[in-house]
Amino acid sequence: MALTQEQLAAKMEELKAFIEENKNVDGPLMPIMQKAQESFGYLSIEVMTMIADALDIPVSKIYGVATFYAQFSLTPKGDNIIQVCTGTACYVKGAQAVLDKVIEELGIHSGETTADGKFTIQDTRCLGCCGLAPVMTINEDVYGRMVPGQVKGILDKYRAL
Amino acid sequence: MKTIAELYARCEAMQPKMAVRRGLAQIEKDGYRRHVLICAGTGCTSSSSLKIAAALEENLKAQGLENDVKIVKTGCFGLCAVGPIMIVYPEGTFYSQVAVEDVAEIVETHLKNDKIVTRLVYSDEHTPKVEGQSVALSDTTFYKRQHRVALRNCGFIDPECIDEYIAMDGYKALAKVLTSMTPDDVIKVVLDSGLRGRGGGGFPTGMKWSFAKKSVSEKKYVVCNADEGDPGAFMDRSVLEGDPHAVIEAMAIAGFAIGADEGYVYVRAEYPIAVRRLKLAIEQARAEGLLGKNILGTGFNFDMQVRLGAGAFVCGEETALLTSIEGNRGEPKPRPPFPAVKGLFDKPTIINNVETYANIAQIINNGAEWFASMGKDKSKGTKVFALSGRIQHTGLVEIPMGTPLREIVYGVGGGVPNGKAFKAAQMGGPSGGCIPASLIDTNIDYDSLAAIGAMIGSGGLVVMDEDNCMVDIAKFFLEFTVDESCGKCTPCRVGIRKMLDILTRITEGNGEEGDIEKLEELAYMIKTNSLCGLGQTAPNPVLSTIRYFRDEYEAHIREKRCPAGACKKLSNFYILTDKCIGCGLCAKNCPVGAIERLPKEDFPDKKLAPFTIDTSKCIKCGVCLGNCKFKAIIKK
Ligand SMILES: Cc1cc2nc3c(=O)[nH]c(=O)nc-3n(C[C@H](O)[C@H](O)[C@H](O)COP(=O)(O)O)c2cc1C
Ligand code: FES
Numbered sequence: 001m002a003l004t005q006e007q008l009a010a011k012m013e014e015l016k017a018f019i020e021e022n023k024n025v026d027g028p029l030m031p032i033m034q035k036a037q038e039s040f041g042y043l044s045i046e047v048m049t050m051i052a053d054a055l056d057i058p059v060s061k062i063y064g065v066a067t068f069y070a071q072f073s074l075t076p077k078g079d080n081i082i083q084v085c086t087g088t089a090c091y092v093k094g095a096q097a098v099l100d101k102v103i104e105e106l107g108i109h110s111g112e113t114t115a116d117g118k119f120t121i122q123d124t125r126c127l128g129c130c131g132l133a134p135v136m137t138i139n140e141d142v143y144g145r146m147v148p149g150q151v152k153g154i155l156d157k158y159r160a161l
Numbered sequence: 162m163k164t165i166a167e168l169y170a171r172c173e174a175m176q177p178k179m180a181v182r183r184g185l186a187q188i189e190k191d192g193y194r195r196h197v198l199i200c201a202g203t204g205c206t207s208s209s210s211l212k213i214a215a216a217l218e219e220n221l222k223a224q225g226l227e228n229d230v231k232i233v234k235t236g237c238f239g240l241c242a243v244g245p246i247m248i249v250y251p252e253g254t255f256y257s258q259v260a261v262e263d264v265a266e267i268v269e270t271h272l273k274n275d276k277i278v279t280r281l282v283y284s285d286e287h288t289p290k291v292e293g294q295s296v297a298l299s300d301t302t303f304y305k306r307q308h309r310v311a312l313r314n315c316g317f318i319d320p321e322c323i324d325e326y327i328a329m330d331g332y333k334a335l336a337k338v339l340t341s342m343t344p345d346d347v348i349k350v351v352l353d354s355g356l357r358g359r360g361g362g363g364f365p366t367g368m369k370w371s372f373a374k375k376s377v378s379e380k381k382y383v384v385c386n387a388d389e390g391d392p393g394a395f396m397d398r399s400v401l402e403g404d405p406h407a408v409i410e411a412m413a414i415a416g417f418a419i420g421a422d423e424g425y426v427y428v429r430a431e432y433p434i435a436v437r438r439l440k441l442a443i444e445q446a447r448a449e450g451l452l453g454k455n456i457l458g459t460g461f462n463f464d465m466q467v468r469l470g471a472g473a474f475v476c477g478e479e480t481a482l483l484t485s486i487e488g489n490r491g492e493p494k495p496r497p498p499f500p501a502v503k504g505l506f507d508k509p510t511i512i513n514n515v516e517t518y519a520n521i522a523q524i525i526n527n528g529a530e531w532f533a534s535m536g537k538d539k540s541k542g543t544k545v546f547a548l549s550g551r552i553q554h555t556g557l558v559e560i561p562m563g564t565p566l567r568e569i570v571y572g573v574g575g576g577v578p579n580g581k582a583f584k585a586a587q588m589g590g591p592s593g594g595c596i597p598a599s600l601i602d603t604n605i606d607y608d609s610l611a612a613i614g615a616m617i618g619s620g621g622l623v624v625m626d627e628d629n630c631m632v633d634i635a636k637f638f639l640e641f642t643v644d645e646s647c648g649k650c651t652p653c654r655v656g657i658r659k660m661l662d663i664l665t666r667i668t669e670g671n672g673e674e675g676d677i678e679k680l681e682e683l684a685y686m687i688k689t690n691s692l693c694g695l696g697q698t699a700p701n702p703v704l705s706t707i708r709y710f711r712d713e714y715e716a717h718i719r720e721k722r723c724p725a726g727a728c729k730k731l732s733n734f735y736i737l738t739d740k741c742i743g744c745g746l747c748a749k750n751c752p753v754g755a756i757e758r759l760p761k762e763d764f765p766d767k768k769l770a771p772f773t774i775d776t777s778k779c780i781k782c783g784v785c786l787g788n789c790k791f792k793a794i795i796k797k
Contacts, residue, residue, distance in 0.1 A: 088391075089623055126395070129203050
C-alpha cells in the first residue's frame with residue numbers, strides 16, 4: 001500500500017496544517033507525533049525532521065520520544081496488522097500457543113513484517129475484551145476464543161485479499 | 162444551560178422519557194413504548210453488537226415501528242462473556258449471545274407480538290430457562306450480590322446523550338458544590354467518606370486534594386489517570402465508555418475544591434471507543450455550559466481536554482504520566498516533590514484514577530456517611546473488579562470492599578468451569594500478588610490483602626485453575642515488566658532481567674539449587690532501590706508465588722517437572738487410547754508428522770485404531786490438543 005508522490009505530498013501538507021494549529025498548545029509534541037504516525041503509518045526521518053523544524057526542537061528529542069513509546073514505529077508496517085493479545089486474561093487461557101502458531105505460520109517474530117509486506121505482528125497487552133479471551137485481531141477484525149488450529153484458516157483469508 | 166434551575170428542569174423533563182426503562186409503562190402520549198438496550202462496549206462491539214443495532218434499526222423502520230421502539234446503545238453491562246447483550250424494557254427481558262440473524266425474530270415475536278423469545282433468554286446454572294419468562298438482569302447470580310456505585314449508569318444510560326446522564330441526577334453534585342459549599346467543605350466530605358484512590362496506591366483522596374488546595378499558585382491542574390496499564394483489567398475503560406459524564410463532573414468538582422480551572426484526561430491509545438465517547442461528552446458538556454466559563458452562572462471556570470497515551474505501561478505512574486503530557490519520554494521522576502506541590506508544567510496538580518472520580522458526584526449527593534457505610538474498616542465504599550481467566554462468568558463486578566474472595570469467585574463468578582479446581586487468584590497485575598486456594602476466605606480490602614502479600618491494585622482479578630503453572634505466571638509478569646521498564650534506573654532495568662533469566666531457566670528445566678534464594682535476594686534489592694513504583698513492585702508476583710507455591714518451584718528445579726503441565730519444555734503430549742476414536746484429525750493437522758495410528762490388531766473392539774504421539778518428534782505446538790473434539794489428548 002505504498003503511497004504515490006501526490007498522496008505523500010498531500011499528507012505532508014495536512015500534517016503541516018495540523019502542526020500550525022497545535023504548536024501553541026501546552027505540550028504539543030505527542031499529539032503531533034500521534035497524528036503523523038496515524039497518517040503515514042510510521043515516522044520517517046523526513047517527517048521527524050519536519051516536526052523538529054516546525055517546533056524548533058532537535059530531531060534527537062523526537063527520536064527519543066518515538067523510541068520510548070510502543071505506538072510509534074520507525075519503519076513502515078505491513079498491509080495487515082496482527083495482534084495476539086498477551087494480556088493476563090488471554091495468557092492464562094492459552095494466548096501464547098496462538099501467538100506461537102501465528103509466528104510459525106508467517107515465519108516472522110513479534111514486531112516484524114513479512115518480506116512481501118503483507119503482515120506485521122504487533123505486541124499487545126490487553127485489548128479490553130478479556131471476556132472473549134484469548135483474543136486475536138487483524139486490522140479491525142476481532143477473533144475471540146481462539147485456538148491454535150484456527151490460525152491458518154484465518155490468515156488464509158487475508159492472504160487471499 | 163445558564164442556571165441551576167434550568168438543570169433541575171431538564172432533569173424533571175427527562176423523567177417521563179426514562180420511565181419505560183425503569184420498568185413503568187409509557188407515560189408520554191407520543192413516547193416510545195419500548196426501549197431496547199444494546200451493549201456497545203468494547204467486548205460486545207467485538208462480537209458485532211453494532212451490526213445487531215443496525216439490523217434492528219433497519220428492521221424497525223421497515224415495519225414502521227421506529228417511533229414505537231427506541232434503540233439505546235449503552236456501555237458495558239459487565240457480563241462480557243455472554244455478549245452481545247440486549248435488554249428490552251419495560252419488561253426487562255434479558256437476552257444474551259444475540260446474533261444478527263436473531264433480530265427479525267425478536268422484532269416479530271417480542272416487539273410486535275409481546276411474546277418473549279425464550280430461546281435467547283439468558284440462563285445459567287442457577288437460572289434455568291422457563292418458556293415465556295426471563296430473569297431480570299438484577300436477579301442473576303452475577304448481579305445479585307453486586308452493589309453498583311461507580312458503575313451505576315453503565316449499561317443503563319446512553320453514554321452519548323448528556324440528557325440521560327442529567328436524568329440520573331447528573332451534574333446536580335456540581336451544582337450543589339458551586340452554590341452551597343466552600344472548597345474546604347468539599348474536601349471535608351471527600352475526606353470523611355473514606356474514599357481511597359482506586360488506581361492502585363489507595364491514598365486517601367481527600368488528603369491529596371487538601372495538599373493541592375494548600376499549594377499556592379495562580380495555576381493548578383486536575384488530571385485523570387485513564388492509562389489502565391494492568392493487562393487484563395478494564396474497569397476504567399468501561400466507566401469511560403458507559404458513563405463519561407460522571408468523570409467530567411467529578412473533575413470539575415475537584416477543580417473547584419483545589420482551585421484549578423483546567424483538566425486533562427490521559428487515556429490509553431488502545432481504547433478508541435472510550436476516547437471517542439469521552440471527547441463527545443466533553444463537547445456536549447461545553448455546549449450545555451457545564452464546562453467552560455462561568456459554569457451555571459456561578460462564575461466558576463473549568464475546561465478540560467483529552468490526551469492519548471502511546472503504549473507505555475510506566476506512563477500509568479503519575480509522574481511519568483505528567484511528563485508524557487508535557488511531550489517527553491515517559492520516565493518517572495523522584496518524589497518529593499509530589500504532584501500536589503509541583504506537577505504538570507511544574508504547577509500544583511492532583512491526579513486521580515477514573516474509578517476514584519466515578520464515586521465523587523455520588524458522595525457529594527448522598528453524603529460522606531452513605532459512602533462510609535459501605536465497606537469496612539479503612540476500606541470504604543465499593544470496588545470494581547475485572548474478573549477474568551478460568552472463571553465461569555468473566556466480566557465486570559462491583560462489590561462492597563471487604564467481601565470475601567470466595568464470594569466473588571463462587572458467588573458472582575460462578576466458579577471455575579470444566580470441573581477444574583480453583584488454584585489461585587492473581588490481583589494487582591504486574592505489581593500484585595496471588596491469593597492461593599487456602600486463603601480464599603480472605604476479605605478483599607486494602608489491609609487484609611496487604612497482610613497476605615497481595616494487593617487490590619487497580620482491580621484486575623485473574624482466576625487460575627490447576628492447569629496454570631505459577632512459575633510460568635510469575636515469568637509472564639516479569640516478561641511484562643522487563644518490556645515496560647523505562648530503563649532510567651539500574652535496579653529495575655538490570656535487576657528484573659536477571660530475575661527473568663533465572664525464571665526462564667527454571668521453566669526450561671535448567672533450574673539449579675539456590676535459584677529460589679537468588680530470586681528472593683534480587684527481589685529485595687530491586688524493591689528497595691528502584692526509582693518508581695514499577696520497579697518497587699515488579700518482584701511481587703515472584704515473591705508471592707514463591708511464598709505460596711514453593712513446592713512448584715522445587716518440582717521444576719529438582720525433578721525437572723511442571724506439576725500443572727504448562728511449561729512446554731517440561732511436559733509432553735499424550736493420546737488417551739480409550740478416549741481416542743481414531744478419527745485422525747490430529748494426525749492430519751500435525752505439522753511435523755509426529756502422530757501415527759497404532760496397529761489395529763491391538764484394539765479388536767474398536768472400530769478404528771487409536772493414534773499415538775511420538776514424543777521425540779513432537780514440537781509441542783498444541784495444535785492436536787486444540788483440534789481434538791473428544792478430549793483424548795492430554796498434556797502432562
Ligand atoms: C508502574 C505504575 C503503573 C501505574 N498504572 C496506573 C494506571 O494504569 N492507572 C491508574 O489509575 N494508576 C496507575 N498507577 C498509580 C498512579 O501512580 C497514581 O497513584 C494514581 O493515578 C493516583 O490516583 P488514585 O489516588 O485515584 O488512585 C500506576 C503506578 C505505577 C507505579
Ligand atoms: S487480556 Fe486479552 S483482551 Fe484483556
